[in-house]
Amino acid sequence: MAYTFQVTVDSAAPHRLADWWAEALGWEVEPTDEEFIRRMVAEGQAREEDTTTHRGALVWKAGAAIRHPEGIERAPRVLFQFVPEPKTVKNRVHLDVRTGSDDPREVVERLIAKGARHLHDASQGPYTWTTLTDPEGNELCVSH
Known part of the structure; x- marks a missing residue:
């Protein structure tokens, strides 16, 4: 069986870095479903602390993803996930x-x-x- 994958990048500011990479590659940042986020918080499935605002939109604090304009069939999705520690060594x-x-x-x-x-x-x-x-x-x- 062949598997699909996404590339995940640790980041101190995942939404800003997703914006940078989307512009660098000519890709798009995946849209956020603000209503879904609000519902998850209202139902107790998530906490307010799990969210933040980026460019005026309610988003998950944990990360942001970008994708090729032709979709993930064209190229793997790239996810930028929040980590508190800074990068200290060369990427592998x-x-x-x-x-x-x-x-x-x-x-x-x-x-x-x-x-x-x-x-x-x-x-x-x-x-x-x-x-x-x-x-x-x-x-x-x-x-x-």
């Missing part, structure tokens, strides 16, 4: 962002302008890439 897993027909240098410049940090440029044989970190220090690579 990271996303490689492939720019397709877009110029990877322009993508790198755009991401840096939005809060990414340049770590280094590298190549191996005919392949070249740039390693960056997102605003919370998670590594990512940008290549064709």
